[in-house]
Amino acid sequence: MVDIQNLHYSYKKKKVFEGLTITFEAGNIYGLLGKNGTGKSTLFKNICGLLKPGKGEVSIGGELSKLRKPGMLSKLFMLPEDFFVPSVKVKDFIATMAPFYPNFSHSDFDRYILEFEIPVDSRLDQMSMGQKKKALIAFSLATNTELLLMDEPTNGLDIVSKSQFKKVMSSAIAANKCIIISTHQVKDIENLVDRISVIDNGSILFNASISEVGKKLRFHQSLYPSPKEKVVYSEETLTGISEVLYNESGEESKVDLESLYKAIMIHPTTINNLFNS
Amino acid sequence: MSDTLNFSRLSLLLKNHLVEHKQKYLYYLAGMFFIGLIVVLLVLSFSNLYGHANIYTLKTKNFYATKWEGLQTALYLGGLGVFSIIFSSVSFVNFNNKGESIFYLIKPASQLEKWLTEVIVHVFLFFVAYTLIYYVINIPITLFVRASEYAGFMEEYKVWTVLERRENLFRASTIFHFSTLKEDLYMAYPICISIYFSVTAFFMYGAVLFNRFSFFKTLILGFLTFIVYTIYNTWLIRLLKSFLMPDDWNSYSYSNAYSRGDDYSFEAVLSPHWGDIILYSLLFVIPVVLLACSYFKLQEKEV
Known part of the structure; x- marks a missing residue:
């Protein structure tokens, strides 16, 4: 699914990855753990093609992610930590965003929205932080993309929402999907992930089921x-x-x-x- | 389905863009309308177009008619310049906001389609919307002027239209007759349009080039570019020309040399046909180059 080979990436003054190699397979939910500043978000951005590797290759289903081709982009969705929602109603958001994702399921979305108790007639930008996040989680899962990247998805969620998150996530896993969750809140992904990858000093410190x-x-x-x-x-x-x-x-x-x-x-x-x- | 350009995906992206930014654009259009209306009313209040017209006994009715046309032209082109700068500077989303940039860049569409969407909205749709707003303000105001106590001049007070001047776009003699800029502003319509496209393309490039404070950084860059251009235009060209044509080139500017048809002008060096082509290219190549730069920068854009 995601193949990272000999990835080198550095910001202006800081080297983040020096020869990172890892593969993420479909049918798994990965928990990506690591200290602050070890490059978890940078890895996500490299996977999406938002950052371009200095050396090495990142590919999704055989397509180089740095090219940001629409075919590749329609296979993935990323929920960043600093997420953004446009100033539109939920239904307008779905009406204009869903067609970009060929496997988008409206019934799945309705189910997730119901589970998360999100008002569909409300405007996304006027919702609380937690509601915005839940609406985006519902959307990201309903896209049914082969790859789903979630950066700190439980940040800003209350206790009830966290258990709703776990419930929704466990119902969303499928054999053709690969979900990678990066988080510091390991308790929130317990019983949810089936593989653990730990990143430290720009390399994979641990990777096991x-x-x-x-x-x-x-x-x-x-x-x-x-x-x-x-x-x-x-x-x-x-x-x-x-x-x-x-x-x-x-x-x-x-x-x-x-x-x-x-x-x-x-x-x-x-x-x-x-x-x- | 093509990975580079697919028209159904482009229309989807355009629809998505307009829905997502609907509120912002509506505010912007309303702002343009009210600012435009206030400016036109202020200009009318302080001008001697009517009301005090009879004190200028030496001036003919044609003068007033021409003046009203000149005012309309100035307002149209001035407003186009100011509003286009603001509008084009908010193109390519807000790259200052990481979340918004990620949301934009991971949308499943090609970079060409994303770039085209911005160009369609910020260059062409803006131009159409601005022109429509101008007419919505200008037609009633013109009718009001016609209905004033100087109704005798009513046939002279007509609405200045963009379409009326379109033929000037294809007439090199009006484009490069720079002195007309001072005399009759509407004669310089093509120059102003090319400036509009250049400025819009420049601010679009700035929006994608800079991550933070793109508007101010682009303004500074524009100012520096203007200085470099002025140095180039005044010193370098004259130096080159004095070297190539030592016979007192400095006493001639491009415009007067061209309009006079002097021996030392472009006309003398180039045949009119080739001169037109080169000058036309120079006039419209700048926005094209800048838009191309914004496309390549978007392709390279990292978040």
Whole structure:
């Protein structure tokens, strides 16, 4: 679906990517994690062709994204963190934007809008920040594009909206779709993503499926610490000790994304050795 | 379906553009109408076109008729210049706003279609809308002037029309007779139109070239360009001509040399036919080059 080969990109004074290579496959929801300023948004922009690589290639379904051809653009939708909505009613927005996307589904859109409780007769620019975001999420999912990029989609959403988001997202996944969600709020994408990619210092630090993580690591919450040799990462919390352990028993546990992310960031070599073995 | 230019996608994009910016454009049209109306009324109030006309005993009725036409022309062309600068500077969305830029650039249409949409709206539709607004203001005002106490001149007070002057567009002698700019403004209509296209194209280029404060940056760039052009026009050309034609070229400007048909003019150097072609190209090549620059810049645009 998305093929990134040897991507080099730098802003005027800052190198962001030096030879980044990664592939995002259809049929998955990716969680793209990383510290602030590591290049998650820059990667999204390179994928969409909004930024042009200094070296290397980014292609979507075999088409170079930097050319920004309409055929390629109709296969993707990006919901940026600093999103924009025009000064039009929801129905006018749909009437003039939907024809650009050949797989746009009006019934899907109606369903999502109903779930998000968005008033269709309202003007987009007069909605609250959360409503604007939900309207755009509904639109982006209804486009049924092969690639959907979401940068911090849950920012600005209240607790109820976040659970609506999860519900809507889980209903939208299809075998031909690839969804990449970049976020700092890992709790919001728990039980939603099926692959985790962590980006750090312009390269991919970690890239594995949730089931793979579940097979190799065990996530454990207890009052007493486990033996040191079994622990990859541990952290004291208000309710006890949160641990990431080597999964020796083979028994799968629920993946705690926050602990996993911290384990990857603090012990990258240990994690990579484990997953590459 | 062509990846470069598809007319159904272009019309879709045009419709999308007009719907998304409908409110902004309606405000803009209303603003043009009211500012235009106020300016025309102020000009009429302070001019001696009528009311005080009888104190100028030496002036004939033809003078007043010509003056009214001159005023109409000046208002039309002046307004076209001012409003086109403002309108073209808001073309190519607001690249200052990242979200809006992303929303615009990821729309599934080619860069050529996006560029054409901007050109159609900001150059051609604006021109038509502005001209219509001008008539909406000007026709009743002219009728009012006709109905004034100097009704004896009524047949002279006619509405100045763009269409009436269209033949001037294709007459090189009026275009390059620069002195007419001072004498009869409407005679210089083609020059003003080419300036309109150039200025519009320049501000469109500025809108896509600069990310922040594009209007002011374009104004500064325009000012610098004007200085460079003036230096080029006054010093360099004269220097070259004095080198090529040492016989006191400096005493001749292009306009008077051309209009007088002197031996040292373009007319003498080039045959009228080729002279027309070259001068015409010079006149209309600037907006074309600038529009092409804005297209290539849009293709390269990053957010």
